[in-house]
Amino acid sequence: MTEYGNGRPMARYIRHACASCVLLLVALLVNAARVQLVQSSSYDANPANRRPTIARWQQPRGDILVGGEPVTGSTDTGEQLRYERTYRDGPLYAPVTGFASQLYGTTFLEHAEDGVLSGTDPMLAPLPLWNDVTRRASPGGNVVTTLNRKAQQAAYRGLHGRKGAVAAIEPATGRILALVSTPSYDPAELSGNSEAAASAWARLNHDPEKPMLNRAVRQTYPPGSTFKVVTAAAALDAGVVTDLDGRTRSPDPYRLPGTDTRLTNEGDGCRDTTLRDAFAWSCNTVFAKLGVDVGVADMTATAQAFGFNDTRLRVPFAVAPSTFDTHVDKAQLALSSIGQYNTRATPLQMAMVAAAVADDGRLRTPYLVERTTRRGGETVAGGGLRPERQVMRPSTAVRLRELMTDVVREGTGTNAAIRGATVGGKTGTAQHGLGNAGVPYAWFVSWAQGDDDPEPKVAVAVVVEDASADRGEISGGGDAAPIAKDVMRAVLGL
Template sequence: MTRHIRHAGVFCALLLVALLLNAARVQVVQAPAYDGNPANRRSEIFRYGQPRGDILVGGRPVTGSKDTREHLRYERTYVEGPLYAPVTGFASQLYGTTLLEKAEDGILSGTDPMLAPFPLWNDFTRARSRGGDVVTTIDPAAQRAAYKGLAGRKGAVAALEPSTGRILALVSAPSYDPQPLSGNGAAAARAWTRLNADRDRPMLNRAVRQTYPPGSTFKVVTAAAALDAGVVRALGAPTDSPDPYTPPGTRTRLTNASRGCRDASLREAFTLSCNTVFAKLGVEVGATDMTATAQAFGFNDPALRIPFPVARSTFDTSLDPAQLALSSIGQYNTRATPLQMAMVAAAVANGGQLREPYLVERTTRPGGSTLAAAGSRAARQVMYPSTAVRLRALMREVVEDGTGRRAAIRGARVGGKTGTAQHGLGNSGTPYAWFVSWAQGDGDLAPRVAVAVVVEDAEADRGDISGGGDAAPIARAVMKAVLEAR
């Protein structure tokens, strides 16, 4: 009898081992196949089974989570969704994630191993930590000023802190509310269809994902190249520039919107925004040095992330002299995002040093303790410090005596550059109005904010479009909001 009991016990033990081995085979070896099976909804149920961490602006969350009591239990919510959509993006149970919701998904969803006190144990048990929070660099007052300034128009605003690269505002208009996309029902599908069918493309982040011809704002780059190369040695010296100017190898005559550009000095040409002077300067600097300067500012960089990717701003690297002349005034194939042009203004404001922009100040654990801090990124010298000093003086004259008067702020030093960029077949499109600028408060040791504004404004009268009239007041409002935040 004892022998039979022993045999039965051994057989049961073997059965138990077989069950354990089979369970391990299913859970470990075959897990990827089950996870990838479209019929398996467990991963989705698990993903939305707990609240998502929040994105914070100015110390308060602009996102949240709503308990739906359904299989996909927690749904994303947004506070002032259209205002912060170019920063947060959306987190949808149907359509995935974009922008910060995507770039910081590991932290927000709780899957990042850094959130787990015992990562290996979590891997074995497939447990998930609570989602952490993402603290942004956005200044709520500056964001609101930019959003209000673009109300009813197409365009974008990007604002930076020159000394650190912190992004203070990132606005795209028209915007959209991410909230209706959050769920998985018919309402989310209808919202998705409606937004994608909208001809104004509200889900396009114009501040970082759309490039425009920068027009005369690019003359800041051309002036930096000319001063660094020694093509121009004195701001007040004549440049021997004809009006009109015929680029080499062509019969096309380039003209100016302003009078007084013939043989103008760099100071006069910058204030009057003389196309002829800057086209000729670009040719004299040469393609090699113009390309090097543009790339030092960030053009042609495909790797810029803030942390989500930024569209590559371009300066053509293979140009004949005529093409170089047009590229040097921000036309031909030269294209830039508003963020890129804010970087140009920030480099001038920061003594010729450019710090790459960043949007995330730090990430935190659910309890609030810091998980990782960003900090200022390494700086690169894009022009001589003496060149930056002279460019700041030129930009101040634009605001004090030139086309950028509407950007002036009482009690502050403000520098700027207007731009009106032609585009379309035969330049038939409504021009884009640009303004790039920086501002330094009366008690500040250095400029505190650099801004780039572009206004598409397709409904405006073509003759009324101008960087000084359309874009400068928006930049002024953003700079004023930053300077007043003490």
């Protein structure tokens, strides 16, 4: 009794027990905090955890808008993954929207603007900190695109399902007005999580025509003679050519430097002709020699100013870099300068080339999203012009517009002429394949200005790769120029 009578030893045991409980409680809280704050992302990303996926599809996605009208939607399936993505005119807008699939994720705008569309972007919330605490998503916001509905439809209709692509830009702002790739597909086929979606995925991925390939921004082609716009800009800026009507001292055929290979032309009259005539009739010999005379350094500088070799371009999704080889000998430089050898470009890149010519040598960074909004329409982000750079001297751009206008008025691009507008263009028929045995790609790049417009309103690039066509009948002027014409007319309202 003496040992425990005064209660002091017992009190000590109680204090120890309390201290142990407090330590255990602190350890529990620390561990809970570690799980919630440090490791939450790894648990969210664990494939066995379906809660984020279920939560993601518990509310409708926001919409992608064209001309103020949604081209996407959501339908209530009543299933665990409740809302499924729907598309209006899916094949027409697939190169822009991409898909939002419960099985296969997201692509293009559905991916690049997923935070807004899914409602997880903190900027959508009136009280972002409260949303962080509750981990609740706001209602999905909307993405307003720069697309011109009529131009998009004209481009899609003009391609007639053939393999090819169209890109159109507003030169003064960089707004993308049309972005079409064919053959296309309906993104709605991939929206759900049924066997039908899995079957469509397998079919589309094994289709040799590659309908899910966005040829406008993710496929590069040899640009052929359309690249002569770049070569002409380099020659004029460098002072290699000072007079559009002066003789160029160009032989026909032209022997590639350091080789026995002789470069020829499709037509006659290219020997020692002027830059004006060489551009109008697309003389390979003249432009190959001009590229060599300009030199690798200046040709590279001009090409890169237009956007070649740029790996950072986003619109907001990534664009495949167009390429101009910077490590070439003179023979390779000659071929590069007529859009062959390792020179490759996306249709968007060639639309940028035409846009720079149209806008006095300035090039705006192209973009596809005008702004993002909350569901009620309040702007969250966007607006304002994108950065610009001076690609060439303004005087050079003026002379290039003159040359491109001649092509449409009396050269190889007459099929692009539009009554009530000034149109400038450049045709191209690009060889490719082993020994150039592949069916040539038909190119046309152009810009247009209505008679009542203060400046050019649209720049377009069209490429057609039609394996079913007669090789001898493929040409930029015959196959691609009429498509560009329809797109330009749609933008001009003619």
